[in-house]
Amino acid sequence: MSLNRFLILFTIFTLILGLVAYSLQITMPKAQLLIPKFWVIFGAVAMLTLLAYIFSWIGIKKGGEFSVLAIMGGILIKLIFCMILVLVYLQKFKVNDLVFVGNFISLYFLFTAFEVYALLCNLRHQNKHLKNTP
Secondary structure, X not given: OXXXXXXXXXXXXXXXXXXXXXXXXXXXXXXXXXXXXXXXXXXXXXXXHHHHHHHHHHHHHHOOHHHHHHHHHHHHHHHHHHHHHHHHHHHHOOOOHHHHHHHHXXXXXXHHHHHHHHHHHHHHHHHHHHHHOO
């Protein structure tokens, strides 16, 4: 998957997730389904996912052992920065624990699942090229 294709699909995916969250916020305003500053968390996780994918994509293009290190490093750095984000957020805001866990974990896992899917597409494409070369 090319970087341009990823960016287009990532933008569509992010817009769909944003529309779902916005529709939840609009349709059920009295039910506190979204945490305060949800959109800041949403944007931060989206940007971290984008940066982790780009880092991994560059590693895959370099090939060899570096590609594995880049993929694992990108995912690990995203995880660490998300943990720091959670720590800072929970220090600043008092929120319902279940609502926070539901919001953050769903965002983190949905964006991570999309990132892993895109990386697997790259690796599958790379694997096909290796099989075709004598």
